[in-house]
Amino acid sequence: MSAKLKKSGRLWLVLIPYLLWIGVLFVIPHIKLFGLSFVDHRSGELTLGNYAKFFGSDLYRRVFWRTALYAIFTTILTLLIAFPTAFIITKILGKKMKAILLLSIVLPYWISELIRAFAWMVLMRETGVISYLLQAVGITSHNIEFLYRNGTIVIGLVYTSMLFMIIPIINSLDSLDDSLIEAAYDLGGNFWSTMREVIIPHAGPGIMVGSTMVFMLNLGNYVTVTLLGGKNSLWFTENIYNQFIVRFNQNQGAAFGVILLTFSVLLVWITLKITKQDMAEAM
């Protein structure tokens, strides 16, 4: 049956909703965005001015690099927390504990990112729960503001993206035959050499998928960063938002958007090259 369908070409019909979706909501807007970024805001003429403005401004460049480095840093931090967790879930825990832990990882995602961020604000603001508790125990005698700090942004981002790192790694570790680990030990391997030569190479595609997703999510995050970091978060998405919504300069905003997109695609591509992985294989 499927061979017949394949031959008639009708199988493609099934893909129409998806093709429409990606075409209308992704391809067309991005082409439009790309076009807009080369148009002058006032005169409507073709120009490279929007890009010149980015490269000419110390502030924009700094915010951009700050965002990029924090996104990379949080991705690495997320990986460092997620990998051992995924390893323990797949290879060490019994069935029941595994289910409980998996559920505990998924559960927070049943709540919207916005509400989670608001909940943290209640916890971390100057008159919030943590500040109150610290005073109650006598560690400090005055209110402490935990919001609007870089560390808070990092904690928020790591938490928000954890699931997207853990699930692909669990998937890849699940397919690792336990006897490979035993074989490595049997041949004289220890914890580190087995990790380095057997487990991590096997989990490589999962690590790559997770890291890519988390990096993209962090780089483009707006809600968590703005709520936890406030006006001083200096996240690049905030600049894009300001151009579009506050200054009504969509051409400048589009140029910022293109720069962000180009950077993230480039970084993922370079990482794949360095780790000698194939995007198709990894995905």
Add this chain to the structure above:
Amino acid sequence: MTQEIDVSVVNLTKRWGNLTAVNNVSFDVPKGSFFSVLGPSASGKTTVLRMIAGFETPTAGDMFIGGQRINDVPANKRPCNLVFQRLALFPMMNVLDNVTFGLRRRGGISKAEMERMANDVLARVDLKGLNKRKISQLSGGQQQRVALARSLVLDPTVLLLDEPLSALDLKLRQDMKLELKRLQARMGTTFMYITHDQTIALAMSDTVAVINFGKLEQVASPDILYREPATHFVASFVGENNRLNHGRVVKLIDDQTCQVEIGGLLSVARIGEELAPGDDIDLFIRPEMIHLQLGKQASGIVGQIKEINFDGAHSLVVVQLTESAIPLSINVKFQHTEQAPAIAVNDTVTLSWGRAAANAFRHIEPPTEGKE
């Protein structure tokens, strides 16, 4: 003759809660020998192997390799290597990196030296020139050899093998069986082979240990195991046998032979375990050791041919014993030699056998399902 012992297991026991997987097992594996542990699935044989390899901790008992007690030595420091049932080759590495994995863990060996050692052992398993191949590009038999090479390159005191041939198809399995035996003879490494396949155990081993329900039934050469089974289980598990239930010991002829009666028919039998006249016994008769003559003869047991199942070199002939008080039938392996009489279904025949063909053991209720 005193032989050097490579592996020694003393009163080894493994319990999981109420389940006793391995029950007080002791045996010695002589240096340079091919030693098999044979048993049905879930008999505890794999647990024995995994305890020696270091992946399970014994509940009680001691294990020695080359005279050194290894109970407290971690798996990655034991002088033994394991060839896994599903081989467990590292798919992310090529052949050479698989083989040098263990060498790289040792340290102090130069890269060139490692490669020389790897090439040397790969040549010995007939795998030259495939160093750069990925594991997925190898055939089943080649993967088998890489798994052997990966362990042998470390020159272990004993090589443990967990049924690595069971994943291969029949033809390849038979080829590899012979090859494995030759390899063992050539290298002189002690092999300890775990299997549920008695044809493999009998064909390859110097010594076979038969294990059932975690208990050691018999440790002997394949020849002795086949001809002089020590227990009821060994008699029923090893080789083909006619099992006739509920016989009775008539008298003891000498300390090895007795006369038994079954359905009013008399037979001589080897005494498998201590028996006294009147004991309720099961009689095991080897189908290929039964002599079949046409017609009713002066001595022997008379029967009628019910089925002839032709199998090339011989036929399996099912004979209904006509003079028995209870319905009894016996399978006979009939050789098609030039002198052999022509036989047909419904022919009357006389069967006879000597003491060597028949073994008597105290009766045990047969299991409700067939054996494995």
